[in-house]
Amino acid sequence: MNSRKLKDSILQGLIYFSAAFTIFILTVIIGFILYKGVPGINLHFLTRQWEEKTTFVRVDKVAEPKDSDKEGYVSSLDITLKKDKEGNLYISKIGSDSSLDSAVDMLGQSFKVKSDDKLSKVDSNDLSELSVADAVKMINQSQDNMRLKITRPGGGIVPMLVSTIYIILLSLVIAAPIGILSAIYLNEYAKPGKILNAIRFAIQNLAGIPSIIYGLFGMLIFVQYFGMGYSILAGALTLSIILLPTIISTTEEALKAIPQTYRESSLGLGATKLQTNYKIILPNALPGILVAIILSIGRIVGESAALMLTAGTVAQIPTAITGNEAGAATLTIKLYMLMKEEGDIATACSIAIILLALIIVLNITSKVITRRFLKKQGI
Amino acid sequence: MTNNIKEENNNSSIMMKPNKTRDIIEKIVETIFFLCAMVSVVSVIAIIVFVFYKGVAPFVGNNAYSFFDFISGVKWDPNHNEYGVFYMIVASILATIGAIIIGVPIGLLTAVFIAEIAPKSLVNIVKPGVELLAGIPSVIYGAFGLGVIVPLINKISPEPQGQSLLAVICVLTIMILPTIISLSEATLKAVPNSYREASLGLGASKTQTIFRAVIPAAKSGILSATVLGIGRAIGETMAVMMIAGNPIGGIPMSIWDKVRPLTTNIAMEMSYASGRHQEMLFATGVILFAFIMIVNITLIKITSKAGEK
Numbered sequence: 028m029n030s031r032k033l034k035d036s037i038l039q040g041l042i043y044f045s046a047a048f049t050i051f052i053l054t055v056i057i058g059f060i061l062y063k064g065v066p067g068i069n070l071h072f073l074t075r076q077w078e079e080k081t082t083f084v085r086v087d088k089v090a091e092p093k094d095s096d097k098e099g100y101v102s103s104l105d106i107t108l109k110k111d112k113e114g115n116l117y118i119s120k121i122g123s124d125s126s127l128d129s130a131v132d133m134l135g136q137s138f139k140v141k142s143d144d145k146l147s148k149v150d151s152n153d154l155s156e157l158s159v160a161d162a163v164k165m166i167n168q169s170q171d172n173m174r175l176k177i178t179r180p181g182g183g184i185v186p187m188l189v190s191t192i193y194i195i196l197l198s199l200v201i202a203a204p205i206g207i208l209s210a211i212y213l214n215e216y217a218k219p220g221k222i223l224n225a226i227r228f229a230i231q232n233l234a235g236i237p238s239i240i241y242g243l244f245g246m247l248i249f250v251q252y253f254g255m256g257y258s259i260l261a262g263a264l265t266l267s268i269i270l271l272p273t274i275i276s277t278t279e280e281a282l283k284a285i286p287q288t289y290r291e292s293s294l295g296l297g298a299t300k301l302q303t304n305y306k307i308i309l310p311n312a313l314p315g316i317l318v319a320i321i322l323s324i325g326r327i328v329g330e331s332a333a334l335m336l337t338a339g340t341v342a343q344i345p346t347a348i349t350g351n352e353a354g355a356a357t358l359t360i361k362l363y364m365l366m367k368e369e370g371d372i373a374t375a376c377s378i379a380i381i382l383l384a385l386i387i388v389l390n391i392t393s394k395v396i397t398r399r400f401l402k403k404q405g406i
Numbered sequence: 407m408t409n410n411i412k413e414e415n416n417n418s419s420i421m422m423k424p425n426k427t428r429d430i431i432e433k434i435v436e437t438i439f440f441l442c443a444m445v446s447v448v449s450v451i452a453i454i455v456f457v458f459y460k461g462v463a464p465f466v467g468n469n470a471y472s473f474f475d476f477i478s479g480v481k482w483d484p485n486h487n488e489y490g491v492f493y494m495i496v497a498s499i500l501a502t503i504g505a506i507i508i509g510v511p512i513g514l515l516t517a518v519f520i521a522e523i524a525p526k527s528l529v530n531i532v533k534p535g536v537e538l539l540a541g542i543p544s545v546i547y548g549a550f551g552l553g554v555i556v557p558l559i560n561k562i563s564p565e566p567q568g569q570s571l572l573a574v575i576c577v578l579t580i581m582i583l584p585t586i587i588s589l590s591e592a593t594l595k596a597v598p599n600s601y602r603e604a605s606l607g608l609g610a611s612k613t614q615t616i617f618r619a620v621i622p623a624a625k626s627g628i629l630s631a632t633v634l635g636i637g638r639a640i641g642e643t644m645a646v647m648m649i650a651g652n653p654i655g656g657i658p659m660s661i662w663d664k665v666r667p668l669t670t671n672i673a674m675e676m677s678y679a680s681g682r683h684q685e686m687l688f689a690t691g692v693i694l695f696a697f698i699m700i701v702n703i704t705l706i707k708i709t710s711k712a713g714e715k
Contacts, residue, residue, distance in 0.1 A: 035613040042523060045515035046532055049587065052580055053535050056542070056550045063553065205442045212439035228706070229447040235634075235702040236453065236695075237641020239669045243691045244453045246676065247460060268449045275446070299428060301435050329543030332643040332669075336676055359545045359644075366549050367648055376553075379546045386541040390534075 060383065064376030071143075072377060075183025077342040077361075082177050084130035084138050092167035099159045103167045108146065108159055116154050116162055117145045117180075130175070140177055148176035184378060186344045190259065190355030193345060194338065195327050197263035198270060199320060205267070206274030207316055213275070214282040215290075215304060234272035241269050242336035250337055257339030258353030265337045266330060270323045277322060281315020282308065314400035321393040328385050331359040340364055358382055454695070461692035464489075464685040471682075476689065481655035482671065484683040491690055493657045497571065497665035498697070500658060501646070502639040504575035505582055510632050512579075513586025514621075520587070521594040522616050540584035548645035551577040556649055565662045569651030572661040577645050582635035589634065593627025594620060626712040630705055637701040641694070643669040668694045 092103040099108040105122030120142055121127050127140040146162075147155050149169050154162045166173070209226075217223045245265030255261040285308060293303040309316075339354035342361055347353045356364065358378050365375040465473045471489060479490015516536070520529055555576050560568030597620050605619040606612070621628070651664025652674060658665045672687050672694070679687055 031611065031614075035611050038613050038617060039523075042515045042519050045512045046519035046524070048512055049516045049539070049583060050532060050535050052583070053539050055554070056546070056580075059550055059554055060546065205445050208439050208442035209446065212436075212443040216436055216439055217443070226443050226447055229450040231706050232450050232699075232702050233446055235637050235698060235705065237637075237643065237669065237698060239641065239643040239672050240453065240457065240691055240695060240698070243457055243672060243676070243688060247456055247688075248452070268453075271446050271449070299432055301432055325541055329541065331543065331545050332673055335644075335673065340677075359543050362543075362549065363545045363644055363648070366545070366552055372549070372553050375549050379549055382543055382546060386543070387538065390537055390541055 057383070060376045060379045062376075063373050064378075064380040067373050067377035068380060071180070072183055073185075075185060076179065076181050076344075077183060077186050079181040080179045082138055082179070083133050084127075084140060084175050084177055085133075085172060086126045086130045086140075086175060088171050088173075089124050089126045099163060101163050101166050108162060110159055111145075114155075115145050116147065116157075116159070118142050138177075140175075141179070143180060145178040145180060146175060147178060148174075150174050184358065184361070184381065186342045187356055187358045187361045187378070188381075189344045190338075191328060191357040193259050193355065194263050194266065194334070194357060195324055197259060197348070198266040198327055199323060201263060202267035202270040202274060202323065203320060206271050206319070207278050209271070210275045210278035210282060211304060211308070214279050215300070215308065230272050230275055233268065234276075238269060238330060238333040239336075241265050242333035244268075245333060245337040255349040256351060256354065257337065257341075258347070258349045259338055259345050259355050260348040260353065262334050262338030262355070265333050266327055269330065269333060270326060273322050273326060274319045277319035278312065278316050281312040281318075284315070285311045314396050317396050318393045321389050321396070325386060325389045328357075328382060328389070329359060331357075331363060335360055335363070457688055457691050457695060460685055460688035462689070464682055464689060471686075476686075477693075480657055482666070483654055484675070484679070484686070487682070489686045489689075490655070491668065491671070491693060493655060494666050494668045494671055494690070495693065496657050497574075497650070498640055498667040498669070498694075500571060501574045501578055501665065501667055502636055504571070504661075505578035505639045506632060506636060508575065509579040509582045509635060510586055513583050513631070513635075514590050514628060516583070517587045517590035517594055518616055518621070521591045522612075522620065536584050536587050539580075540588065544581065544642060544645040545648075547577050547581055548648035551645060551649040559662075563662045565664075567651060567664065569649055569664055570662050571650075571658050571665045573649040574646055574665060574667070575661070577649055578639045578642060581642060581645065582638050585635050585638055586631050589631035590624070590628050593624040593631070596627070597623045626708055630708045630712070633701055633705045633708065637698060637705070640667075640697055640701065641669060643673050646670055647673055668697075 086104065088103040089105055090102055094102075097107065099119070100106075101108060104127060105125040106118050106127060107120040107122075108116055109119040111117055118127075118140065121140065130138050130140050132138040147153070149166050150173055152165055152169070154165060157165065213223070213226065217226070242265065245261055245268075249255050249261035249264050250257060253261075289307050289311065290303055293307045294300070298306070334357055338357065338360070340356045340360055341354040342356045343352075343354065345353045345355045358381060362375050362378045362382070365371045365378070464471045465476070471487075476489055476491060477495075478492050479488065480493045481488050481490050482494070516532070520532055520536075524532065551573055555573050556568035558568070559570055559573050559576075563570065563572075601619050601623055602615055605615040610618065646667055647670040650666060650670055652666045652670055653664045654666075656663070668690055671690050675683070676687055
């Protein structure tokens with residue numbers, strides 16, 4: 028009897044230990060990421076471009092230069108200059124009369140100078156070594172139409188955020204219709220037999236293939252054979268295949284949950300099968316389909332291996348869907364590059380916080396939808 | 407069911423006027439649905455065909471590389487035309503076995519905790535935690551591995567670096583936990599209550615009931631969770647790439663040695679490889695694929711057997 032008690036308590040101890048271990052690991056991971064990443068998160072991190080970008084612009088004076096009491100105020104351009112911690116001169120404030128809003132770059136295109144942009148040259152005079160007061164004097168003394176060297180600061184994740192959103196949208200546009208229609212076919216039309224078995228076998232296999240293999244395939248077919256280059260379209264097409272099993276199986280679950288009587292009454296009233304699917308089945312399966320899409324978004328946000336081989340690793344906002352301008356690093360890829368190539372753990376963890384926040388929001392949303400849906404069905 | 411609907415359709419078309427356009431539209435729509443469903447089949451076939459086509463190329467024709475040298479070689483040096491993947495296969499298998507040995511018991515017991523023991527208030531903490539663990543992107547696990555586990559190992563390791571088989575096993579263990587836990591929990595919950603009642607009624611304690619009646623009844627589900635875990639561990643790329651060390655040769659002799667699993671070999675060099683080198687990476691992909699196929703088919707067999715029951 029005693030040995031049984033001993034055994035029981037050992038086993039129970041192991042059970043408690045395991046559960047505690049799981050939660051402990053999660054806490055450590057999140058703690059590590061927050062500890063390293065929180066200091067790096069600020070407004071600039073969320074709103075700036077990744078790379079610094081230097082542009083030369085031409086502006087006209089808006090007023091005759093006159094002396095001002097305010098430190099760093101350039102009356103001829105109606106702007107205020109300051110020095111940052113590294114000693115770089117930057118524009119801290121742009122007045123309402125300023126001509127910097129309507130500056131043009133060297134190609135004659137309008138370029139809106141923003142506050143926080145760094146200013147390092149006027150015409151051919153270098154400002155970086157000058158004090159604020161001397162720089163103000165230098166600008167006021169220059170000719171009416173002057174050339175400024177403007178550097179927009181980097182260090183933000185905007186390009187990766189935008190790329191991630193583009194890839195999410197593109198992948199869903201491709202994968203969601205195919206996945207949902209497949210699920211409807213499998214659940215509403217298909218007759219048991221060889222074809223159905225083949226489709227199910229294919230879907231089960233797709234779900235098990237690791238993403239690096241998808242990456243290989245996508246690189247061979249989309250990037251090289253179709254000549255898309257490392258681009259968001261190549262990435263999205265590859266991801267679409269990865270998403271199919273998730274979308275199909277989640278949608279099918281929702282379709283299976285619709286009572287058979289719905290279909291029978293609709294058909295009995297003389298509706299065709301298409302009408303039944305469109306007016307009865309689809310609306311009832313909508314919450315399930317939404318959950319499928321949210322799960323897919325989560326998968327896309329977390330995906331990395333396949334995207335690295337198809338969408339590339341350049342931190343830029345893609346301006347096309349194929350070709351050189353379309354290469355795009357998502358948040359996960361950038362995180363990897365920072366960690367592995369540059370050893371910048373702090374910034375990597377800041378990105379990880381953004382990713383975690385996204386994942387948590389997605390998790391909660393899908394839960395809320397599921398709960399509402401279940402309540403409506405009265406289960 | 408389908409026959410009934412057909413009959414209904416026929417009847418209605420007899421009573422109403424036959425509506426050819428409607429029938430044609432129905433047929434077209436069904437075909438579109440069917441084609442969408444075939445996309446999955448076509449994708450699987452295309453993936454297999456193209457990856458194999460590229461991966462088999464270096465072993466046939468003139469100037470072919472010996473397949474035996476490829477599969478048994480322990481050095482990967484593209485600059486000197488040396489492509490051996492045996493040490494990568496060993497690394498992949500060892501890392502997976504290690505992760506399964508540690509991860510499955512912990513995962514299963516956590517599932518037992520959630521499904522059988524924990525009061526609802528605790529379940530409400532542990533379960534979302536597990537779901538979050540499942541949703542964390544693999545690069546974050548990699549960052550955690552590189553930022554926490556590798557330095558820790560570095561402190562106790564006899565080798566000069568922390569990147570090692572042990573680090574890979576640790577991270578893979580964590581990564582397969584959510585898979586094991588959620589699937590095992592689902593199967594444990596599916597065990598009928600009468601099993602528990604019968605066992606308790608015979609005088610068994612609660613713990614005995616769990617380990618002698620409930621877990622054996624959930625065997626096949628736990629098995630498929632394990633197989634899924636194997637699939638995830640063997641296919642994991644990004645996290646492993648950051649912490650494995652990726653040497654150019656040598657079979658790992660201890661858990662402190664650097665390793666280079668199959669997946670990381672592909673991901674590391676694919677972006678700049680060309681010609682023979684690229685084909686060899688595809689060949690590595692074929693080996694990986696072979697492993698995954700074994701895992702997949704095992705899984706499908708287990709689940710269909712459980713379905714028959």
